[in-house]
Amino acid sequence: MYKKPATRRLLPVRSLSAPKSYRSAGAFRTLGAARRYWIILAVLGVIAVLAAFGLLAYKNPFEMGSQKWWLIAERRGNALIAMGIAAVCQAVATIAFQTVTNNRIITPGILGFQALYTAIHTATVYFAGVTGLVAARTLDTFIFQTIMMVALSLLIYSWLLTGKHANMHVMLLVGVVIGGGLGSVSTFMQRMLTPSEFDVLTARLFASVNNAEPEYYPIAVPLVLVSVLILWAKSRTLNTLSLGAPAATNLGISYRRQAIVVLVLVSVLMAVSTALVGPLTFLGFLVATMTYQATDTFDHRYLFPMSILLAFATLAAAYFIMNHIFSAQGVVGIIIELVGGIAFLIIILRKGKL
DSSP states (O other): OOOOOOOOOOOOOOOTTSOSSOOOSSSSSSHHHHHHHHHHHHHHHHHHHHHHHHHHHTTOOSOTTSHHHHHHHHHHHHHHHHHHHHHHHHHHHHHHHHHHHTOTTOOGGGGSHHHHHHHHHHHHHHHHHHHHHHHTOSHHHHHHHHHHHHHHHHHHHHHHSSSTTOOHHHHHHHHHHHHHHHHHHHHHHHHTSOHHHHHHHHHHHSOOGGGOOGGGHHHHHHHHHHHHHHHHHTHHHHHHHTTOHHHHHHTTOOHHHHHHHHHHHHHHHHHHHHHHHOOOTTHHHHHHHHHHHHHOOOOHHHHHHHHHHHHHHHHHHHHHHHHHTSSOGGGHHHHHHHHHHHHHHHHHHTTTOO
């Protein structure tokens, strides 16, 4: 008896172009991660704007919009510009430096910028006294400090990264040794100072926006803008460098040449920040660590903006709270260094895993 063959029911085929969970080869793994990034960026932007406006207008004794009000706001605005410059320098320089060195638990301060800054100011007080330190607060001194810090970095790079046996880790160790040597010289000179001279010097060695002068900005701002724009333009190159020297070389990147270019730009940023407001050892590390946690991406096109906003919001909010609520503006740098140092120790104890 003839039987009609059974017809096989065809099931709907799921399109390969529309999987259940969103996957992409872009900067973010999921749409949720991208949405989270923009939300955090927007929140930080609001915090930064509110903190900046608070620093300009809060407890201004004159009527808003009057000439005297603007005079007070202009003076406060100079400090706000210094915060912005320091935030941009520390954030961008730290992330770029950690990318090139392929290590998230070190900062550009390891190259001896802070030690050189301390040595220059200590030598000024040692040889010229307090009056010499006050008289040296000029544009020429700012330019001299910046040039000396960049020159020290270029000396280390040209010596240890351009030879046949170039080694990034040796460069870092030499930077630590040079910083330690400069620190020892500074300590020796400080012991020879009088108590009053030592007090004045100690106050100057703390990082503070009050160390910045408006006449420094025509030099500092262009240097920072050019360096940041170049690093941002090299975002894709930095993404490749973060894979390590072998992978970057296989992908057609001249690792050594690109690393030197990035390190020179990092040196310019760190030199400007240190000469402008003083040493901020752990601000960049703290901001970079928080940036990696907030962005959930390795694309530097998104890391840089997040780190800049995070650094500025942190500085501006800290200065607003400590200055207008606790009347203790001078301890902002100390608190930031304390929090950054604790975060550094926690990450070290966790074996460098973020």
